[in-house]
Amino acid sequence: MKTAVIVFPGSNCDRDIAVALEQTTGHAPHMVWHRDTALPAGVEVVAVPGGFSYGDYLRCGAIASRSPIMQAVVEQAARGLKVLGVCNGFQVLTEAGLLPGALMRNAGLNFVCRDVALTVENAGTAFTRGYSAGERVSFPVAHHDGNYFADAETLDRLEGEGQVAFRYAENVNGSARDIAGIVSADGNVLGMMPHPERRIEAAHGGDDGRRMFTGLLEAVGA
Amino acid sequence: MKLRIYVTLKPGVLDPQGKAIEHALSGLGFSGxxxxxxxxxxxxxxxxxxxxxxxxxxxxxxxxxxxIENYRIERA
Structure with missing residues (x-):
């Protein structure tokens, strides 16, 4: 499986997710700079990492989402490219219009940095096929702006269409309907605030995140 | 030419910062x-x-x- 990690100025989970991809797929991902205008040929999965791209200026993820490489990601996502956005990456994907809604300041105003229990809502996506529906997993969160917002009609649609991938078992940031991660209507784009790439081996305190990457590998079939 | 762009949260969108300011003002004794x-x-x-x-x-x-936001453009 050929993968790529997008690197913006201020990304800080790019190497974590690169290690997770390399350990689970056996191949190091291409590290792609935000100014690049095209993805390397044959890339099947793109990770948009966590961090503070452009210092969170204007809005979290706003400026990164308008960078040249994101235009290429948006174009290829329309043709089925699998895109995983974690934390700041989720914010970038909503700002880029690849996922509905927006991530706002946490309802409690605090930066939340801790492990959080999640429920797998939809285990039928390319990203979550390694899990079972209703399964409880634990991932770390570390964010200030993870409060998922969308209008009621959009939330109803997300729930009705099975686009809610993960919910918080305990809502740590005020997210609407406890939503922690969503997939696009076509199922090829997933955004989530918690960090699966920080839970891939026992030394991390657990390996619940590993199955996201091994599942993707199975889904892509390489 | 100078422009001022006012960007505000749409009505109904929760504003935790606004809430904190509201509480701080009442904490200072400003009523109403x-x-x-x-x-x-x-x-x-x-x-x-x-x-x-x-x-x-x-x-x-x-x-x-x-x-989540509305905008208003003002020509200065």
Missing amino acids: VDSARVGKLIELEVADGTADADVDAMCRQLLANTV
């Missing part, structure tokens, strides 16, 4: 503050004759996230 909402003011210096449509496009494509 029913609500506080926080927005942004962006000042742009643009070429004279910049078309309204271009300024509107700047707001829609970058300056405001129209999922």
Whole structure:
């Protein structure tokens, strides 16, 4: 499986997710700079990492989402490219219009940095096929702006269409309907605030995140 | 030509910062503050004759996230 990690100025989970991809797929991902205008040929999965791209200026993820490489990601996502956005990456994907809604300041105003229990809502996506529906997993969160917002009609649609991938078992940031991660209507784009790439081996305190990457590998079939 | 772009949260979108300000004001003893909402003011210096449509496009494509925010353009 050929993968790529997008690197913006201020990304800080790019190497974590690169290690997770390399350990689970056996191949190091291409590290792609935000100014690049095209993805390397044959890339099947793109990770948009966590961090503070452009210092969170204007809005979290706003400026990164308008960078040249994101235009290429948006174009290829329309043709089925699998895109995983974690934390700041989720914010970038909503700002880029690849996922509905927006991530706002946490309802409690605090930066939340801790492990959080999640429920797998939809285990039928390319990203979550390694899990079972209703399964409880634990991932770390570390964010200030993870409060998922969308209008009621959009939330109803997300729930009705099975686009809610993960919910918080305990809502740590005020997210609407406890939503922690969503997939696009076509199922090829997933955004989530918690960090699966920080839970891939026992030394991390657990390996619940590993199955996201091994599942993707199975889904892509390489 | 100077423009002022006011970006504000849409009605109904929860504003935790506004809530904190509201509580802090009542903590200072100011009574009768029913609500506080926080927005942004962006000042742009643009070429004279910049078309309204271009300024509107700047707001829609970058300056405001129209999922959660409204914007208002004021020519100074």
